[in-house]
Amino acid sequence: MGLILLSLLLGYCVSSVEGSCPSGSAGSCDECLSRSPRCAWCTQENFTNWLSVGERCDTPETLLEKGCLPDRLELHVSHAEVLLDSPLGRRTGTTNGTQISPQRMALKLRPGSQMTFQVKVQQTEDHPVDIYYLMDLSASMTDDLEMIKDLGSTLTREMSNLTSKFRLGFGSFVEKPVLPFIKITEEELANPCRDNEHNCLPTFGYKHVLSLTSNTDMFNHIISKQRVSANIDVPECGFDAIMQAAVCGDKIGWRNDSMRLLVFASDADSHFGMDSKMAGIVVPNDGQCHLDDNNDYSMSAMLEYPTLGQLIDKLVENNILLIFAVTENQKHNYANYANLIPGATVGVLASDSRNILELIVAAHKELRSEIELEVLGDTEELQMSFTAICPDGSVHPGLKRCASIKAGDTVVFNVSVQLTSCLPVPGRFLLRPVGFQDGLAVDLSSLCSCNCPPPPQHPNATAAATAAGLCLEGQGSPECGVCVCRPGFVGSHCECSEEDAATGVSEGGCRAVQDEGAESCSGQGECYCGRCVCHVSSFGRVYGRFCECDDYSCVRFRGELCGGHGQCDCGQCVCDSGWLGEVCNCSSTTEACMSQDGTSCSGRGRCECGRCVCSVPGASGILCEKCPTCRDTYSCSSARACVECHLQAKESLDLCVQRCSVPKITINTSTELDQRLATQCTLKTDSDCFISFSIVMGELGTSAYNLHIYDCPEPPNITLIIVGVSLSILCMGLTLLAVWKLLVSVHDRKEVARFEAERSKAKWQSETNPLFRSSTSTFKNVTYKNTGRDKS
Structure with missing residues (x-):
């Protein structure tokens, strides 16, 4: 079909451009366009005059303001073209249906601009399914081989409920037949299971047994004839087998429009990468098909195991979905592999593979219930983002997958693409749903080269022509409005030789003031052939005939x-x-200065910079609405006694009538008040309360509205004061009594201590009181001398 231009106005593709054209000189049109999507180049010959060449590069709006003609603007806009867009749906004899729309488009992008387009994917009904059963035939899988002898019949019966276009194939693997993975004695090579008294086949790497077919009986017959083999180490060469099954499409029989499922059944881990170096195999896996005439992997003993990255590339390239059916003890290893392989799933296989049918059917339903978009090709220079719009109406920014999809449902993806830099050559990338054969091929090119119109023809290139912006004949050629000088010449018109430019012959034309002491080009540029070429500044743009101006030196x-x-x-x-x-x-707006009555600053000031500056003495407030000393102060004071009486009266209002009658004040309880006619009053009473009210002057007197009293000080609590004072006096008395008792006790202790000290210093005897006179007299009996005793 013909090319369909996707107009930005129609909304199929949306180009987003933000920012401005960076300041600084651009010497050519191509350099200008590569700087920013907002940059344009003016090709008008006499546009710059005394400006530098770099002034031709700016935003379109700025260039037009400077006088560039609209038809002389060189500005590329990112756009997209749809090259092929077949309708979604099943292929029929007359309709070439597809699962993705569109199928081919071209993007032409400027670096920095973002283009958004829409991709639709439909899950079609009765989609063809190819299942290739790849089985580990090491000795530990003997019971599994017996269990799947009728797998073809049961699987075909179950899959017939999902699709009428089902085919089944079979392949097997064990291990590389080299040391140290196997024993190489003559007996072990012939029968590696001789230690277990089993008759096994010699160890083999990968064997393609049955190409994809719809003949169920043939599949069952092939399974019944299979025999196991054995090896020494635990891991097998499963990745070797997966690689060959993926790249040998002609022999496997993968259909172009089918869902390709590769069922991998094993109870052991797989070798990968450089594991084969233990056997002296150092040649990297080349990712090519190496099945011989007997459908055996002929390079098993010569090529290394494939790395996980190689395996992912080939599975994605050939659009094969991998189903790992492994035992419980290997689930963790293969789950890690599946996390890296797009579309891969993991199921736990029973020890004898009795649940393999349920695993395959469940995995197929899971894959059919999900649509995920993948990107293939070189996208290093692209920044891509996705938004998934699922059939239930939910929107998922940042995601490129939807789940719970049924046959016939359509998923929409908004894809945003931004080019980071100019591409040296056009490129291509592919958007394809995982597991689908159809995809969107996108041709990508960058808009970094100018396609300027040819300059007007002049018969004679004279000095007059030079003034018009043309190049001197024989010294340069015009290109996109500027002169590209031949070697040996410089200047905007190639009018100056390099020798003259180096010696500064014409430097006098680069000084704003014709004084030898003045700086050339204001110190912000270089003089070439009598014209200033301004320096590039990181702060902004330097311009002017003498580079005297810039756009960053303002206050x-x-x-x-x-x-x-x-x-x-x-x-x-x-x-x-x-x-x-x-x-x-x-x-310059005055809206913030308008008061409620429609006057500016309440008629007491002027509006400056959106704020009121009060000019009436005593006026204050945001809108100068407060003015205690203004002419309406007397009215507030005259109504004070009346209003205060009504607000503070507790019983009779007779006294208030008398206070209100003299100044003719009427208390109005109505809430309907025209604020434009009222004066707001706020006063302080003798009891330190604040009262507020509004007064309106009328022919019959003054009316007071909206009476309020607030912020009154609370009366003292007499009981609390008495109790506090009493407790304070009691506490003080008890404190003084305790202090007096303490002082007396200290004084007594000192007196007793001093008495004891004086007593210890006394010289008299303490046994007999000298003042004591006994009632008994004692004398000697002079006649009684012999005994020496006294008688009384």
Whole structure:
């Protein structure tokens, strides 16, 4: 079918471009377009005049403002074209249906721009299914081989409920027939099971036994004739067998439009990568088909086991879905492999494979109930993101899969593609649902080269022509509005030789002030042939005839150039609409200054930069609405006594009537009040309460509305005060009594100690009181001398 241009306005593809054209000089049109999707190049010959060549590169809006003609703008816009879009659905004799739409398209992208397009995938009914049963025939699988002898019949019967286009094939594997994986004695080579008294086949790597067929009886017959073999180590050469089954499509018999299922049945782990170096095999697996005339893997003893990465590439390339049917002890290993292989599933196989039928049917239903998009090809220079829109209406940003899919359901994927840099050559990548044969081929190219219109023809290239922006004849040729000089010449018109440019012959034309002391090109550029070429600055753009201007030297406000509300032009802020001031920090709108009565700043000030500046003495507030000293203060004071009486009266209001009658104040309980006619009053009473009310002056007097009293100080709690004072006095008395008792006790202790000290110093005898006179007299009997005793 013919090419269909996907217009951006029609919404099939959406190109997203953000940001601006980076500042800095671009020497050519191609360099300009590669910098940003927002960059355009002006090819108008006399456009720059005294500006530098780099001024031709800017946003389209800026170039038009500078005077570039619209038809002289070179601006590429990313776009897409659909090259093939057959309708979704089953293939019939007259309709070439497909499972994915569209099938081929072309993307032309500018680096940095994002293109979003839509891909639809439909799960068709009665889809062809090819199942290749790849079985481990090591000695431990003897009982499994007996169990699956009728697998062909039962599997065909079950699959007939799901599809009428079912085929089945068979292959087997054991191990590489080399040391140290097997024993190499003559007897062991002939019968590796002789130690177990079994008659086994010699060890083999991989053998393709039966190509895919719908003949169930043939499959059962082939299974009945199979015999096991044996090897020494535990892992098998399962990955060798998977690789050959994937790449030998012609011999296996995979159909182009079928779901290709490879059932891998084993009770052991598989060798991969460099494991074969133990046997001296160092040649890497080449990923090619090596089945001989007997359908045996002929390179088993010569090529290494495939790495997991090689296996993934070939399975994805040939669109084969792998079903690992392994025993419980191997589930963890193969689950890790399945996490890396797109579309792979793992099922736990019974020790004798009695549940293999249920595993295959369950895996097929699981694969058919899920649609996942995969990307094939070189996408190194692309940034891709996906959004899945599932049949139930749910949207999943960042995902490229939907589950719970039924036959006939359609899944939509929004695919966003962004090119990071220019491509040296056009490329291609493929979007394909996992397990599906149909895919979307996308041709990719970058828009980094200019296709400028030819310059106008001039009969004579004279100095007048040079002034018009053309190149001097014989010294350069025009290209995209600028001159590409021949070797030995420089300048915007190739009017100056390199020798003159190096010696600075024309440097006088690069000074703003014709003074030898003045800096050439204002110190911000180089002089070439009497014209300034401004330096590139990381801060912004340097421009002007003498490089005297830039767009970053303006005053900043709160850290932002020109307050964030303007553009810097040669040191001066050019404010955006709605902003004023030297640094564009002053809003010109007056909405924030309008009071409720419609006046600006309540009629007591002026609006500056969106804020009220009060001019009436005593006025304050955001809108100058507060003014205690204004003319309406007397009215508030005159109504004070009346309002205060009504708010504080507890019993009779007779006194209030008297206070309100003199100034003719009327208390109005209505809540309907025109605020524009009212004066707001807030006063403080003698009892330190605040009262607020509104008054309206009328012909019959003054009316007071909305009376409120608030922030009144609470009366003192007499009982609490008395109790507190009493407790304080009691506590003080007890404290003083305790102190007095302590002092007396200390004093007594000191007196007793001093008495004891004086007593210890006394010289008299302590046995007899000298003042004591006994009632008994004692004397000597002079006549009684012999005994020496006294008588009394």
